[in-house]
Amino acid sequence: AQKVTQAQTEISVVEKEDVTLDCVYETRDTTYYLFWYKQPPSGELVFLIRRNSFDEQNEISGRYSWNFQKSTSSFNFTITASQVVDSAVYFCALSSYTGGGNKLTFGTGTQLKVEL
Amino acid sequence: EAGVTQFPSHSVIEKGQTVTLRCDPISGHDNLYWYRRVMGKEIKFLLHFVKESKQDESGMPNNRFLAERTGGTYSTLKVQPAELEDSGVYFCASSNRISNSPLHFGNGTRLTVT
Numbered sequence: 001a002q003k004v005t006q007a008q009t010e011i012s013v014v015e016k017e018d019v020t021l022d023c024v025y026e027t028r029d030t031t032y033y034l035f036w037y038k039q040p041p042s043g044e045l046v047f048l049i050r051r052n053s054f055d056e057q058n059e060i061s062g063r064y065s066w067n068f069q070k071s072t073s074s075f076n077f078t079i080t081a082s083q084v085v086d087s088a089v090y091f092c093a094l095s096s097y098t099g100g101g102n103k104l105t106f107g108t109g110t111q112l113k114v115e116l
Numbered sequence: 117e118a119g120v121t122q123f124p125s126h127s128v129i130e131k132g133q134t135v136t137l138r139c140d141p142i143s144g145h146d147n148l149y150w151y152r153r154v155m156g157k158e159i160k161f162l163l164h165f166v167k168e169s170k171q172d173e174s175g176m177p178n179n180r181f182l183a184e185r186t187g188g189t190y191s192t193l194k195v196q197p198a199e200l201e202d203s204g205v206y207f208c209a210s211s212n213r214i215s216n217s218p219l220h221f222g223n224g225t226r227l228t229v230t
Contacts, residue, residue: 004158035218043125045159045207045221091159102147102211102219103172106159 002027004094006107013082013114021077021110023092029053034068034075035093035104045091051075052097082114118142120222122208128228134196137225141190141210148191149211149219150183154204162206165191166213198229 003026013019025034036048049059051068059066063080079086089111093104121140129135141148150162162181163173167188176183180199185191195202205226209219 037221042223043205043226044119044223045209047218047220050218093159102149102209103161103164104151104159104219105161106151108156108158 002029002094002096002105004092004105004107006090006092006110008110009108010111010113013112015084015114015116016081018078018080019082019112019114021079021090021092021112023075023077023107025073025075025092025094027094027096029096031097033095033097035095036066036075036077037091037093037106039089039091039109041088048077079112082112084114084116087112087114120208120210120220122206122222122225124225125223126226126228128230129198130230131200132197134194135198135227137193137195137206137208137227139191139193139208139222141208142212142220144212145210145220146188146213147211148185149209150191150193151207151209151221152204153207153224154201159207162193195227198227200229203227203229 005024032053034051038046065078067076089109091106091109093106095104123138148165151159153159161175164171165185168185182194205224207224209221211217211219
């Protein structure tokens with residue numbers, strides 16, 4: 001069975017601080033995908049990144065960066081110089097390759113509050 | 117390109133009543149998924165359509181839930197009769213099967229059963 005753990009229920013930071021959201025996963029699959037989604041107050045789930053298990057290179061996109069470490073089964077997400085607009089619930093998710101890789105197992109989410 | 121559209125955005129019904137949620141996927145997306153988030157818990161998979169066929173309905177909680185996708189376009193999820201534990205946010209998502217694109221989610225329907 002697959003499992004995703006986001007141990008941080010809620011994080012509060014002051015604007016311009018860096019913040020890291022943790023994600024630890026469990027799977028018996030040898031090939032799988034990892035995802036991060038953002039849910040702003042408006043409610044929709046916004047896709048941020050998909051990573052396949054073959055690619056352990058870290059990725060950076062603007063102020064966002066992701067650190068994938070297979071050895072610790074972690075896929076952490078860092079926001080650099082956080083802004084108020086980053087306030088949202090962030091979900092980490094996992095899927096196996098089979099079936100197109102979109103049957104996702106989500107974590108419980110981390111509520112990020114960025115204050116002025 | 118229009119995104120995934122869900123209707124209604126909110127629904128409040130009494131226990132025992134029926135509710136039908138609708139999802140319009142992105143045009144041309146064969147894959148359509150339903151997910152649900154019960155208050156404070158993780159988002160859970162309900163089922164997956166490929167065009168009009170149910171590919172995987174292993175996440176459907178019980179036979180009070182009926183999903184359809186006639187013609188392979190929009191989908192409906194009917195809850196009949198609704199129970200208190202059905203309250204939550206129901207998300208629909210779609211993806212392009214050929215390009216194996218990641219899921220695009222809608223805004224969700226918040227269902228409250230009183």
